Amino acid sequence: MKSYSEFSIPNSVFYGQNSLSQLGEQVKAYGKKVLLISDRVIEKIGHVKTCLNALEDLDLAFVSYLDVNTEPTDEHVGEALQLCLQEQCDVIVAIGGGSCIDAAKAVAVLATNGGYIGDYMGGKTPIQHAPIPLIAIPTTAGTGSEVTNVTVITNTSEDIKMMIKHNAFLPKVAIVDPLLTTSSPPSVTAATGINALCHAIEAYISRRSQPLTDTLALSAIEAILKNLRVAYEDGENIEAREKMAIASMQAGIAFSNASVTLVHGMSRPIGALFHVPHGISNAMLLPGVLEFTKESAIEKLATIGRIISPDSSSLPNTELAQIAIDGIKQLCSDLNIPNLKIWGIHEEKFQQVIDKMATNAIASGSPGNNPKVPTKQEIIDLYNYCYHYDFTTQASSLIN
Incomplete structure (x- = not known):
């Protein structure tokens, strides 16, 4: 072994x-x-x-x-x-x-x-x-x-x-x-920044994570949560840009060695079939996938919750994990991330290819690294859930 x-x-x-x-x-x-x-x-x-x-x-x-x-x-x-x-x-x-x-x-x-x-x-x-x-x-x-x-x-x-x-x-x-x-417009800053956050979170919760990747992933998560909004709102803020650049690199090293998980597995078919930029399609899926994954990654999501809300660090891990998900939802909302419907993907066409997307997602291998490994039907359900996802409400318990 x-x-x-x-x-x-x-x-x-x-x-x-x-x-x-x-x-x-x-x-x-x-x-x-x-x-x-x-x-x-x-x-x-x-x-x-x-x-x-x-x-x-x-x-x-x-x-x-x-x-x-x-x-x-x-x-x-x-x-x-x-x-x-x-x-x-x-x-x-x-x-x-x-x-x-x-x-x-x-x-x-x-x-x-x-x-x-x-x-x-x-x-x-x-x-x-x-x-x-x-x-x-x-x-x-x-x-x-x-x-x-x-x-x-x-x-x-x-x-x-x-x-x-x-x-x-x-x-x-x-x-x-x-x-x-600094030349990146706010929309690109948001999409790429959330992409880096996805890399860091997925590397951290991946079944293939290791101590070195955990260290880099957590450092990246903290830096992104503290600096992405600043870089989005003020693209000339060099301090925020520098911290985001280093965090993106840390997240890249982390996922390159620990692998990504379900978000990326589901995101790639959306990009291939509907030409949604990679960072945006990841962001559309991230909160919903974390809700699906929550019960299988309580401790690690709780650690992220402590980064988001240090004053809540004494709360039970289940509550801290929810704080992590809600905090990520709020970040997506602040960065004006749309759901799949608002982006403009026609629902009828989406339904026509949803089976192919789920098949391709599984074939990529990334969902197998997720703490909770989904079935094909669960991926189809997640696609449907994320199609109408509302980033402005508290995280739902519909998927568990």
Whole structure:
């Protein structure tokens, strides 16, 4: 019986204000020609130009692929890979949100191993060769992709989000500069911030959690609960931005090593079929899933309750667990998180694909890490529950 745990992180992590200044030297340490992967929004903001200037200053050659969008697909990966191979790039720089970084991870692995990215899902095809070195630079405080060994790519022919986990997807270097996140509008700050909170909470309650991941997850939970509203309301608050950037990174390391649970398992099909941004779909599900899970995670939810309400720390664990759920509901309400109906998903179409979503959620493996492992019917019931979810009321006891 296995009695040990594994803990993996990038070779180097640079974090804090102006850490982007390390980009050129890090690229120089790993290669001579760069494929920079990003999107048009990051280009428009000016972050792509900043990176390219840093490469030019050291006379490093580069080409750019800037067509990733809000959800990375196998088509993006294929296009970027073709450019990488044609130009004989030997190092990849990804700057942007988790979509850009996830696409870059897939390209880095395929460039040396070949095939289609879906071939590697579930370990069907072994990854035999080291990937092209990847330097990941997040511009949002949410996905933690810069420090994780996971990539999530949409299979466009089957409308399935493929979650693929292997240490080959772990970037060599992460550069986490909070100054890059100040350009995120409030809606993106909310979505990515709640995504980071999901990562931290799921890593903490996961059946695969371990002492190292618990420490990072709790630190992230506390920082996010204290700083997300501030960053949402005042995007220029550098202190809040920096704490959110570090918390997102901590949450990323935590879930990369402990795995996510039911929220992410249910969230991916929503993103694949209805193109809801990942952070939003997670937020839509988080309180409802925690209600479902509560009785199987009382002690850990109680610990979160003590973070939310220190003055209530002497209350019984069951009450503290409820405080945790209600506090998270209130945060979602304050950040104007909609339910699935308000987002605009047509209920009839939702019902037509709900069975497929539940099947795909289970197939992802993430629900099996939940403290309370759901049946397919329970996942269907949860989808229906979350479709009409009201974030403004006290948590319901309908699901238990």
